[in-house]
Amino acid sequence: MPLAVLHTSDAFVLRTYDYGEGHKIVVLFTRLDGLIRAVAHGARSSKNKYGAALELLSEVAITYREREGRDLAQLVTCDVKRTRFSAAADPATLAMLAYWAELVSELFPPHQANDPVYRLLSVGCEAIERRLSTGLDEARQAQPALAAYVETWLLRLAGFLPSWRQCARCGAFFDAEQPARLASDGTPACRSCVSAGRDIGPLTRRAYAAIQRFGPDEFLGQAVPTHVVADVAEVNSRLMQAVVERPLKSYAVWQRLRAETLE
Ligand SMILES: [Zn+2]
Numbered sequence: 394m395p396l397a398v399l400h401t402s403d404a405f406v407l408r409t410y411d412y413g414e415g416h417k418i419v420v421l422f423t424r425l426d427g428l429i430r431a432v433a434h435g436a437r438s439s440k441n442k443y444g445a446a447l448e449l450l451s452e453v454a455i456t457y458r459e460r461e462g463r464d465l466a467q468l469v470t471c472d473v474k475r476t477r478f479s480a481a482a483d484p485a486t487l488a489m490l491a492y493w494a495e496l497v498s499e500l501f502p503p504h505q506a507n508d509p510v511y512r513l514l515s516v517g518c519e520a521i522e523r524r525l526s527t528g529l530d531e532a533r534q535a536q537p538a539l540a541a542y543v544e545t546w547l548l549r550l551a552g553f554l555p556s557w558r559q560c561a562r563c564g565a566f567f568d569a570e571q572p573a574r575l576a577s578d579g580t581p582a583c584r585s586c587v588s589a590g591r592d593i594g595p596l597t598r599r600a601y602a603a604i605q606r607f608g609p610d611e612f613l614g615q616a617v618p619t620h621v622v623a624d625v626a627e628v629n630s631r632l633m634q635a636v637v638e639r640p641l642k643s644y645a646v647w648q649r650l651r652a653e654t655l656e
Pocket residue numbers: 560561562563564565582583584585586
């Protein structure tokens with residue numbers, strides 16, 4: 394008999410997909426063991442005992458059984474702590490949350506606890522829910538800056554965010570008023586060290602600094618200009634592509650739904 398171990402943890406539901414007859418596989422980011430995949434037996438049957446527990450970015454308290462040598466765990470209990478009902482009512486917001494969830498599942502390895510990532514998901518969801526409680530327009534306006542905030546932190550926590558303080562080639566500190574450059578290998582450099590690459594202007598570097606200094610609400614309160622937020626998002630997407638090496642489907646869906654709501 395292979396050894397089976399029962400674990401208990403809080404977790405965020407990142408995604409689910411159908412499995413066998415009436416079951417689902419759930420991808421979870423657990424607080425104590427990072428990414429795991431677990432089978433939720435009977436999750437598609439009429440007696441589905443999970444209810445809203447398996448919805449996107451629901452925060453749940455789970456027990457699950459792991460067997461030695463098997464990648465797939467078994468979900469034993471799954472109790473809802475927080476659902477995302479208000480976010481789920483707006484397709485564009487839900488699509489943004491799906492994008493965050495895909496980022497987490499792509500950027501972090503299985504079975505590696507990362508409490509800052511867990512807390513980031515928590516504060517990110519709470520920030521968008523606070524905006525939604527004020528009004529749908531508020532929430533939609535806050536989306537790009539909040540997504541840039543979450544992307545930047547996920548890149549940093551995964552170890553893929555350049556410092557934007559000094560050149561990776563010559564070590565010189567960047568002039569606060571001059572553009573720096575992102576070399577094609579994803580490292581920051583001064584313009585005299587790297588002849589080609591994408592400029593990272595002072596405002597964009599300041600936005601990166603603010604994201605890393607403040608909580609999401611304080612950062613949103615800074616009202617960083619739209620074009621600067623867009624620039625951060627574009628740099629983030631380059632950094633992301635260097636790591637993930639394929640376009641993220643959820644990002645395209647979010648952008649399309651967002652464009653539709655702005656029409
Ligand atoms: Zn240099």
